[in-house]
Amino acid sequence: MDNDKNQSAEREGSKRYFDIYAPVFYPAAIIIILFIALTLTVGEPMERVFGSIQTGMSDNAGWFFVLVVNGMVAVCLFLALSKYGNIRLGGKDAEPDFSTFAWFSMLFSAGMGIGLLFFSVAEPIFHYDTPPMEVSSQAGAARQAMKFTFLHWGLHPWAIYSVVGLSLAFFTFNRGMPLTIRGVFYPVLGDRIYGFWGNVIDVIAVAATLFGLATSLGLGVQQINSGLDFLFGIGDNTTVQVILIALITVAATTSVVLGLDKGVRVLSELNLRLGLIFLIAMLILGPTLFLFDSFVQNIGAYLRDLPMIGSWTEAYTGTEWQNSWTIFYWAWWISWSPYVGMFIARVSRGRTIREFILGVLLVPSLLTFLWMSVFGGSALFLELNGIGNIASAVGDNISTALFVLLAEFPFSSLTSVIGIILVTSFFVTSSDSGSLVIDSITSGGKLDAPVGQRIFWAVSEGAVAATLLVGGGLLALQAAAITTGLPFAFLLILMVYSLMKGLEEEYQEMQEREAHRQKESYQKTIADLVRRRSGKDVPSEK
Amino acid sequence: MKETKVLLVGLDLTESDPLLLRYASMLGKSLGTIRQVYFVHNIKLAYESEAPGFLPELDRPLEEIITEEIEEQVDQFFKRSHPDMPFEVIVTNETNTPTALSQLCKEQEVDLVLMGKKIAYIGSGIVVQKLLRVPTLTANVLLVPDTASQHLQHIVAGIDFSEPSRRALLQASSLQQASGAELTLLHVAHIPTHYFPYIPEKDMKEKARESARKKYEKFIKRMEDPELRQKECRIVQKHGESIARNIYSEALQLGADLIVTGSIGHGKVKTFLLGSVTQRLVNIDSHIPLLVVKGKDK
Numbered sequence: 001m002d003n004d005k006n007q008s009a010e011r012e013g014s015k016r017y018f019d020i021y022a023p024v025f026y027p028a029a030i031i032i033i034l035f036i037a038l039t040l041t042v043g044e045p046m047e048r049v050f051g052s053i054q055t056g057m058s059d060n061a062g063w064f065f066v067l068v069v070n071g072m073v074a075v076c077l078f079l080a081l082s083k084y085g086n087i088r089l090g091g092k093d094a095e096p097d098f099s100t101f102a103w104f105s106m107l108f109s110a111g112m113g114i115g116l117l118f119f120s121v122a123e124p125i126f127h128y129d130t131p132p133m134e135v136s137s138q139a140g141a142a143r144q145a146m147k148f149t150f151l152h153w154g155l156h157p158w159a160i161y162s163v164v165g166l167s168l169a170f171f172t173f174n175r176g177m178p179l180t181i182r183g184v185f186y187p188v189l190g191d192r193i194y195g196f197w198g199n200v201i202d203v204i205a206v207a208a209t210l211f212g213l214a215t216s217l218g219l220g221v222q223q224i225n226s227g228l229d230f231l232f233g234i235g236d237n238t239t240v241q242v243i244l245i246a247l248i249t250v251a252a253t254t255s256v257v258l259g260l261d262k263g264v265r266v267l268s269e270l271n272l273r274l275g276l277i278f279l280i281a282m283l284i285l286g287p288t289l290f291l292f293d294s295f296v297q298n299i300g301a302y303l304r305d306l307p308m309i310g311s312w313t314e315a316y317t318g319t320e321w322q323n324s325w326t327i328f329y330w331a332w333w334i335s336w337s338p339y340v341g342m343f344i345a346r347v348s349r350g351r352t353i354r355e356f357i358l359g360v361l362l363v364p365s366l367l368t369f370l371w372m373s374v375f376g377g378s379a380l381f382l383e384l385n386g387i388g389n390i391a392s393a394v395g396d397n398i399s400t401a402l403f404v405l406l407a408e409f410p411f412s413s414l415t416s417v418i419g420i421i422l423v424t425s426f427f428v429t430s431s432d433s434g435s436l437v438i439d440s441i442t443s444g445g446k447l448d449a450p451v452g453q454r455i456f457w458a459v460s461e462g463a464v465a466a467t468l469l470v471g472g473g474l475l476a477l478q479a480a481a482i483t484t485g486l487p488f489a490f491l492l493i494l495m496v497y498s499l500m501k502g503l504e505e506e507y508q509e510m511q512e513r514e515a516h517r518q519k520e521s522y523q524k525t526i527a528d529l530v531r532r533r534s535g536k537d538v539p540s541e542k
Numbered sequence: 543m544k545e546t547k548v549l550l551v552g553l554d555l556t557e558s559d560p561l562l563l564r565y566a567s568m569l570g571k572s573l574g575t576i577r578q579v580y581f582v583h584n585i586k587l588a589y590e591s592e593a594p595g596f597l598p599e600l601d602r603p604l605e606e607i608i609t610e611e612i613e614e615q616v617d618q619f620f621k622r623s624h625p626d627m628p629f630e631v632i633v634t635n636e637t638n639t640p641t642a643l644s645q646l647c648k649e650q651e652v653d654l655v656l657m658g659k660k661i662a663y664i665g666s667g668i669v670v671q672k673l674l675r676v677p678t679l680t681a682n683v684l685l686v687p688d689t690a691s692q693h694l695q696h697i698v699a700g701i702d703f704s705e706p707s708r709r710a711l712l713q714a715s716s717l718q719q720a721s722g723a724e725l726t727l728l729h730v731a732h733i734p735t736h737y738f739p740y741i742p743e744k745d746m747k748e749k750a751r752e753s754a755r756k757k758y759e760k761f762i763k764r765m766e767d768p769e770l771r772q773k774e775c776r777i778v779q780k781h782g783e784s785i786a787r788n789i790y791s792e793a794l795q796l797g798a799d800l801i802v803t804g805s806i807g808h809g810k811v812k813t814f815l816l817g818s819v820t821q822r823l824v825n826i827d828s829h830i831p832l833l834v835v836k837g838k839d840k
Contacts, residue, residue: 525556530607534600
C-alpha cells in the first residue's frame with residue numbers, strides 16, 4: 001500500500017507539491033518499505049533478530065552509552081558558561097521566531113510527549129518492584145525508584161537534544177547549511193557532505209525518525225485505546241486502534257498542512273496548557289502534601305546522587321537490570337535525537353547559545369521532574385499505603401497504568417477523559433513535528449517543504465504504525481530504531497567536535513567583524529579629512 | 543600627591559575633538575598647574591600600504607595632514623585662552639593605540655591623559671578600557687563625555703577605604719587645592735540584606751552606616767594633610783542596581799562635575815585588574831567626567 005502511494009505521488013510530483021532531494025528520498029522510502037514488508041512477511045524471527053542485536057548492543061556497549069551521555073551533559077554545561085554563550089543563533093540581530101512560552105511548549109511536546117504519559121506511572125512502580133540497587137526498606141525502594149526515573153527523563157536526554165539541536169541550529173542559521181543532519185558535519189567532512197556520505201547520514205536519520213515515530217505512535221494508540229476501553233468499554237483490539245490511528249493521522253495531517261506557525265505551535269501550546277491542568281488536577285486530587293514533599297526531596301536526592309547513578313554501570317554486581325532500562329533509554333533518546341534535535345533547531349532561531357542551552361536543558365527537565373513526582377509519586381503513595389493494586393495492573397498492561405491510577409482518586413472519569421485527550425494531542429504533535437523534520441531532510445534541507453510532501457509523510461507515519469499494529473512487529477521496529485542509537489552515538493561525538501570547531505570560528509569572526517567595523521568607520525573619518533584638507537589647500541596655493 | 547603638570551589630550555578626529563579641546567582649555571585655566579600639553583592622535587592603519595585604495599588624493603604623508611588639522615583646532619579651541627602654554631602635536635602610526643599612548647606617557651612624563659567618552663556608542667570604549675589595563679601606565683586618565691559641563695566646581699571622590707581609594711582621595715584633594723573647587727567624599731555602604739531576613743532592615747542600615755563611619759575614621763586619620771583629616775564623609779546606603787550607579791546618581795544630585803575613583807594597582811599583576819566599581823563607572827552612560835587614578839607613584 002505504501003508502495004502504490006509512493007509511486008503515484010512521484011508521478012504527479014511537481015515542484016509545487018513535491019520538492020524532493022532524490023538521493024535521500026528514494027533510498028529512505030525504499031528502506032522503509034522493504035523493512036516493513038520484511039517485518040510483515042517474516043514476522044516473529046525479525047523480532048528475535050532485532051531483539052538479540054539490541055541485547056548484544058546493551059551487553060557490550062553499555063559503558064560507552066553511559067560515557068557518551070554524561071559527556072553530553074558536560075558539553076552543555078561548558079557551552080552555557082563559555083565565551084560562546086553570547087553567540088546568537090541566526091546572527092547578531094536575529095530575533096526569536098516564537099514567544100518564550102510557545103518555544104518551551106514546543107520543546108516539551110516534541111521531546112517527551114507520549115512517553116511521559118506512558119511511563120510516568122509505570123516506571124516508578126517498576127523500579128519500586130525491582131529495585132536496581134540494594135535497598136533495606138520500602139521507603140528506600142520508593143526513593144530509589146524516583147531517583148532512577150529522574151535520571152532517565154532528566155538532564156541527560158535533554159543534554160543529548162541540546163547538543164544535536166544546537167549543532168543543527170548553529171550550522172543552519174549561522175552558516176547557511178541546509179537544515180539536515182549532514183549539515184552539521186561540514187567542518188569535519190567538508191564538501192563530502194554533499195556526496196555519498198552525506199546522503200548515508202540523512203537516510204539513516206530519516207529511517208530512524210520514521211521508525212521511532214511509528215513505534216511511539218503505535219504505543220500511544222494502545223494507551224488511548226486502553227483508556228477508552230477502561231472508560232466506555234469499547235473493546236481493546238486492533239480494529240479500534242487502526243480507526244484511532246486513522247483519525248489521529250487526519251488531525252496530524254491538518255496540523256502539518258497548516259504549518260509550523262499555525263498548526264504545530266497552536267497545538268503544542270494547547271498541549272502544554274492541558275498538560276498543566278492535568279498536572280494541577282492530579283496534584284489537588286492526589287496526596288497533595290506528599291507530592292510537594294517528595295518533589296523537593298526527589299530533586300535533592302537526584303542532584304546529590306547524579307554523579308553516582310549517572311555513571312553506574314553495574315560493573316561489580318554483574319547484573320543486567322540496566323540493559324532494559326538505562327541503556328535502553330540512552331539508546332532510545334539518542335535515536336530520537338535527530339528528530340527532536342531538528343525540531344528544536346527549527347524553532348530556536350534568534351536565541352543565544354546560553355539561552356538555548358539553559359532553556360532546553362533546565363526548563364523541560366524541571367517540568368518533567370514535577371510531572372514524574374506527581375504521577376509516579378501518587379502511584380508510589382498508593383503502593384506504600386497498600387491502597388489499590390497498581391503494581392499488578394502495571395505488570396498486566398502498561399497502557400492501562402495511568403487509568404488505574406486515576407480510578408483511585410475522585411472525578412476519575414473526568415480526569416481519564418482529559419488524560420485521553422492529552423495522549424491524543426501529544427500523539428498529534430509528535431506526528432506532525434516528525435513529519436516536518438522528515439520533510440526537511442528529504443527535500444534537501446528546506447525549511448518549508450511543499451504541502452504535498454508534508455501530507456505524504458504525515459500519512460505514511462500513520463500507515464506504518466497501523467500496518468505494524470495489524471501485522472505485528474511493532475516491537476521489532478522499536479528494537480530496530482534503538483539499534484540506530486549506537487552508530488548515532490559515534491556521530492554525536494563527531495558532532496561535538498564539529499560544533500566546537502564551528503563555534504570557535506564564529507567567535508573569531510565576530511571579533512574580526514567588530515574590528516573591521518571600527519576600522520571602516522575610522523577609514524572614513526580619515527578619508528573625509530584628507531579630502532577636505534586637500535580641497536582647502538589647492539585654492540590657498542593659487 | 544604631585545601636581546598635574548603634563549597633560550596629554552588623546553584626539554580621535556571625530557566631532558568630539560572640539561569639545562575635548564575646550565574642556566582641556568577649561569581644565570588648564572582652573573588648575574593653573576599645567577606646564578606642557580601634548581595633543582596626540584594615533585593613526586591605527588598601516589595607511590602607507592592601504593592608501594592607494596582608499597586615499598587616492600593623498601599627496602603627502604598623512605601625519606602631516608592630521609597634524610595640520612589638529613593644529614587648526616587647537617588654535618581655535620585651546621590656544622586662545624592659553625596663548626603662552628607650550629604645546630606639541632604628536633601624530634603616531636602604531637597598530638596598538640593603547641600601547642602607543644602609554645609609551646608616550648612614559649617618555650613625556652605625562653601626569654594626566656584626557657580622552658573622550660562616547661555616550662551610548664557601542665564599542666567605542668575599547669581604547670579607554672585597554673589603556674586603563676596597560677600595566678606600565680602611570681598617568682591618571684580623565685574620561686570626558688561629550689555632554690560634560692565646562693566647569694570644575696564640585697569634585698566627588700568615591701572611596702571604599704582601600705589603598706587605591708587613598709590615592710584617589712589624595713589626587714582629588716590636590717585637584718581641589720589647585721582649582722578651589724568643592725570636594726565631597728562619598729562612600730556607598732552596602733549591607734547583605736538578604737542574609738539576615740529576621741533582623742529589621744532599619745537596624746541593619748544603622749549598623750552598616752556605623753561600621754562604615756568607623757572605617758572612615760581610621761582611614762582619614764592616616765592622611766597627612768590636616769585639612770583633609772577634618773573632612774566629613776558622605777555615606778549613602780546602597781539601593782538597587784550597582785554601587786557604580788549609586789555613585790553616579792549621588793554625584794548628579796550633588797551637582798558634581800567630576801568623579802574621582804581609584805583603580806587597583808599594587809603590584810605588577812594587580813595592575814591588570816581594574817576595580818569592578820571603577821570598571822562599571824567607565825562603562826555606564828554618564829554626563830560627568832570620570833578621573834581614574836592609577837595606583838603607582840613614580
